[in-house]
Amino acid sequence: MEEKIKEKFNQVAKRVANEFGVVIHLAEINGKRWSYIGGDDIPEELAFDTHCLKISDSIGTIVYGWSNLDKKREKDLLSYCQQELIDL
Amino acid sequence: MKNQKLDIKKWTYDRIKKEEINRYLQPGGKDFIEDGLILKKLKEAKPDSGLVKDILAKSLAIKTLSLEETAILLKVEDNDLLSLMAETAFKIKKKVYDNRIVTFAPLYLGNFCVNDCLYCGFKNSNKNSKRKVLSKYEIESDIKVLAGQIGHKRLIVVYGEHPFNDVDYIEDSIKTIYSVKEKTKNGFGQIRRVNVNAPPFEIADLRRLHQVGIGTYQVFQETYHHDTYRKLHPQDTIKGDYSWRLYCMHRAYQAGIDDVGIGALFGLYDWKFEVMGLVAHAHELENKFGIGPHTISFPRLEPADNSPYAQNSKYQVSDDDFKKLITVIRLAVPYTGLIITARETAKMRRKSLQLGVTQTDASSRIGIGGYSQATQTQSSNRQQFLLGDTRSLDEVIREFSEKGFITSFCTAGYRCGRTGKCIMDLLRSGEEGKFCKLNAILTFREWLDDFASTQTKQISQKVIEQEIEQVRERMPNIFQKFIAAYNKIKAGQRDIYF
Numbered sequence: 031m032e033e034k035i036k037e038k039f040n041q042v043a044k045r046v047a048n049e050f051g052v053v054i055h056l057a058e059i060n061g062k063r064w065s066y067i068g069g070d071d072i073p074e075e076l077a078f079d080t081h082c083l084k085i086s087d088s089i090g091t092i093v094y095g096w097s098n099l100d101k102k103r104e105k106d107l108l109s110y111c112q113q114e115l116i117d118l
Numbered sequence: 119m120k121n122q123k124l125d126i127k128k129w130t131y132d133r134i135k136k137e138e139i140n141r142y143l144q145p146g147g148k149d150f151i152e153d154g155l156i157l158k159k160l161k162e163a164k165p166d167s168g169l170v171k172d173i174l175a176k177s178l179a180i181k182t183l184s185l186e187e188t189a190i191l192l193k194v195e196d197n198d199l200l201s202l203m204a205e206t207a208f209k210i211k212k213k214v215y216d217n218r219i220v221t222f223a224p225l226y227l228g229n230f231c232v233n234d235c236l237y238c239g240f241k242n243s244n245k246n247s248k249r250k251v252l253s254k255y256e257i258e259s260d261i262k263v264l265a266g267q268i269g270h271k272r273l274i275v276v277y278g279e280h281p282f283n284d285v286d287y288i289e290d291s292i293k294t295i296y297s298v299k300e301k302t303k304n305g306f307g308q309i310r311r312v313n314v315n316a317p318p319f320e321i322a323d324l325r326r327l328h329q330v331g332i333g334t335y336q337v338f339q340e341t342y343h344h345d346t347y348r349k350l351h352p353q354d355t356i357k358g359d360y361s362w363r364l365y366c367m368h369r370a371y372q373a374g375i376d377d378v379g380i381g382a383l384f385g386l387y388d389w390k391f392e393v394m395g396l397v398a399h400a401h402e403l404e405n406k407f408g409i410g411p412h413t414i415s416f417p418r419l420e421p422a423d424n425s426p427y428a429q430n431s432k433y434q435v436s437d438d439d440f441k442k443l444i445t446v447i448r449l450a451v452p453y454t455g456l457i458i459t460a461r462e463t464a465k466m467r468r469k470s471l472q473l474g475v476t477q478t479d480a481s482s483r484i485g486i487g488g489y490s491q492a493t494q495t496q497s498s499n500r501q502q503f504l505l506g507d508t509r510s511l512d513e514v515i516r517e518f519s520e521k522g523f524i525t526s527f528c529t530a531g532y533r534c535g536r537t538g539k540c541i542m543d544l545l546r547s548g549e550e551g552k553f554c555k556l557n558a559i560l561t562f563r564e565w566l567d568d569f570a571s572t573q574t575k576q577i578s579q580k581v582i583e584q585e586i587e588q589v590r591e592r593m594p595n596i597f598q599k600f601i602a603a604y605n606k607i608k609a610g611q612r613d614i615y616f
Contacts, residue, residue: 064537
């Protein structure tokens, strides 16, 4: 991952962790494949609670701790990620 | 015909992009396989018992071995030490992959080839070979059998190097494979992961393979020994360029493909040298990209139509040496998946599971269009080689279950971002094994309910129950969520994964 993108994503991931209590990984989407691009280690307590959140046709985030969010927070997270990550 | 030949010549001429080799070469224009150094290390290695035990401890900590350490293991002759190596290899397999075996099917889509490898039945000069490339309709027919009748979820699709099998064809064929949905008892049978064994491509073409959503990109170097490579692959063919092939995984990573499979064809040159070559290749990928090979394959040379070299090679690998090389590869690159195919006999495949193999095929047909055709006999002029094990998936799985292995049809990781560096870290730490354990049970349940014979289902039930009990004991925090998913699968829902 390019340093610039990495830096930007890390900032977003940090804010998401603080505001939503979930960990996100960045992925590139190609067909069925979601290829890991970046993100920190997955905390064990969140590891099996995942959701693939599509940001655009080509990128998405893997959200660890998804069930911690209610419907509104799910929407808020998607909006926030789209706003911050769609241009990566 | 003449025009077609000219076109093929032009096509061949344009394939190799020298700048996509040179950028990776070491100073002085050398590649990373140093034959002299490998031979020296093999010559100087002394398998002292204490040293061997230290090396085994390093393997058990899931650390890649150095070339020196690998050479020492390759030189071990003492029976007690060999037994200890085999035991440790199996312990590593259990630690990283537990008792799971991933199954897949090979699918050959074409046997046209512009190359002329001395040992291969598909070589261009073999006029005895019946050539064919599958149409979209024929691919669909094969997939309907594979996914709808046999129950495979994962393929390795094999392409020859030829304009008929160019990147446009590969791209279209993968889209076709992913699109087929065949009605089964509960929902649909579908191929969920397409791994690709294809020629080395340039970066732009590799990017297209990445974009179509392939699983693993697999290219075997065949032999890492430069002189042997030159002798077996005529220099006026694409495959004659050692470096173009050697650096294709570098180009793949650059194109975004982060799951790659390497391999060597054992029997072309000294097997110990080839193991060292594979380990050197793994080091190079780890050092340059931080991601080692997702899988390593080690096929043995088999008789092939009109290819005397395959019958007469002085480097044929004995069964004992073959077992040893599997053991050493497991120890040297402990995180990687190891693949054994139906080239080998059932007996050898059985033994290999105890040495650390993690993936295998079954119900395999390697003739072009072999799955949808009624005939089940092998035909040497339509296949690259002859298979040693033609048992059905049901039979193979029944045997795995009898021996306490669970068959996994899991394809979850690459669909939820556990790829590349992420999966490498998870494999080394043992964390990926937890995901795999849950997904193995869920996918095995699916397969048993949709495709298994009554006998196989009965025998496998015990394995499923044991696995569920282990999840309850080892992962109490996730158990309720897991069992809810399991019950949904039992009730007929499909493709639920962690």
